Amino acid sequence: MNKKSGIILILIIILVALGIFFSKNKSKTTTPSLSTSDKNEQSFLIDGFPIKEVPLYKLNKISSNKIFVNTDPRNLSGFDESNFAYFNVVLYSDASQEEFLNYYKNLFDSQIVEEYMSPDMVKGKIGQYKVSAAHYGSGNTGYLQVHLPVYNDESVEKYFLDFPKIIETDSRLIEHEKSYGLLNQKGGEIEYTKYFTVIDSGDQNNDGIDDEDEFLQLEEKYKNDYSGKPEYSYNQETGTMRWKDNDFDATLVISKDHGRIYLMLRKGKLNN
Numbered sequence: 001m002n003k004k005s006g007i008i009l010i011l012i013i014i015l016v017a018l019g020i021f022f023s024k025n026k027s028k029t030t031t032p033s034l035s036t037s038d039k040n041e042q043s044f045l046i047d048g049f050p051i052k053e054v055p056l057y058k059l060n061k062i063s064s065n066k067i068f069v070n071t072d073p074r075n076l077s078g079f080d081e082s083n084f085a086y087f088n089v090v091l092y093s094d095a096s097q098e099e100f101l102n103y104y105k106n107l108f109d110s111q112i113v114e115e116y117m118s119p120d121m122v123k124g125k126i127g128q129y130k131v132s133a134a135h136y137g138s139g140n141t142g143y144l145q146v147h148l149p150v151y152n153d154e155s156v157e158k159y160f161l162d163f164p165k166i167i168e169t170d171s172r173l174i175e176h177e178k179s180y181g182l183l184n185q186k187g188g189e190i191e192y193t194k195y196f197t198v199i200d201s202g203d204q205n206n207d208g209i210d211d212e213d214e215f216l217q218l219e220e221k222y223k224n225d226y227s228g229k230p231e232y233s234y235n236q237e238t239g240t241m242r243w244k245d246n247d248f249d250a251t252l253v254i255s256k257d258h259g260r261i262y263l264m265l266r267k268g269k270l271n272n
Contacts, residue, residue: 044184048155049087053126054146056091057103063090063141066181066191067159069151075176078123078145079112079130085151088181089144097135100142104133163192166245167252167263170221172199172214188269196261215256222252 044062045051056062069085070077077084093100101122105111108124108131117123121134130147148156159180167173173196183189198214222241226232229243229250239254245265253262 044182044188045089046087046159046180046182048159049089050127050129050146053129054107054131054144056089056093056144057100057142058093058095059091060094060140061092062184063092064181064183065089066179067156068177068179069156069160070177071151072176072197077147078132079147081147083151084147085156086145086147089146091142091144092140093135093142094140095135095142097137100135101133104131104144160192163194164245164248164265166248166250166265167194167196167261170218172218173197173261174199182269183266186268189266190269192263192265194263196263197259198261200259215254218261219254222254226250226252 042051042056042062045065046067048067049065066088067085068088071083073082076082077086095103097120101120105122105124108122108126110125112123112125112130114123118134120136121132123130123132125131128149132143132145134143135141150156160178163178163180175194175196177193177195179191179193181191181193183191198218200214219239223234226241226243226245227234229245232241232243234241239256241252241254243250247267248265249267251262251264255262
């Protein structure tokens with residue numbers, strides 16, 4: 001090998017090394033490394049949240065992380081789909097609104113642009129997930145929704161295997177949404193929610209009068225079921241019933257205006 005060839009070979013080696021260096025730095029920019037505080041905060045992420053694909057940009061604190069499954073035929077997701085499941089994260093980020101939205105826009109494999117797109121939100125696809133990221137400018141709160149490709153497979157149902165059987169199956173109710181989540185408050189809480197629509201039997205004998213008041217029937221049923229529980233209370237005006245059920249603080253809302261029954265159960269993580 002002559003001297004000139006040797007110099008060219010050395011230059012090629014240096015350029016390759018520099019290319020590898022910058023490539024590594026670029027990947028670090030795309031997915032920031034986690035500090036110790038970030039890792040502690042991620043204890044409030046539900047197991048299975050795709051953190052590698054959807055990082056939490058400039059994370060300061062996670063407020064909550066929940067997974068929702070909705071099968072209400074009257075509801076469409078933020079991506080105009082029915083029967084859907086998604087992770088929802090509320091976080092406090094050290095990024096400005098512009099930084100936050102640009103980060104996720106650049107992270108998307110492809111961006112979803114709608115005719116009436118909100119300036120406070122970006123939507124796109126990351127791998128198998130449809131993702132929306134929102135930041136409303138005031139404060140430092142960011143919102144992420146990560147929609148799963150399948151709403152009813154085992155990877156989703158596993159979150160609800162331990163859902164407390166507090167409301168029994170009732171022919172007057174149809175379950176339309178359920179959620180499981182971790183809340184970063186009071187030292188950490190676990191939350192389960194459901195809502196049901198109430199089936200109205202209507203005017204079966206055609207006398208112009210509704211035959212049955214299903215909401216009144218359910219109200220009386222739940223009063224009988226739970227009035228003996230610790231810390232029971234019922235606000236007739238709001239339809240809100242509260243009681244203690246073992247480790248859970250239970251809240252049941254009988255909402256005739258919405259045509260729904262809402263259930264929320266919370267307990268401390270230490271009780272889990």
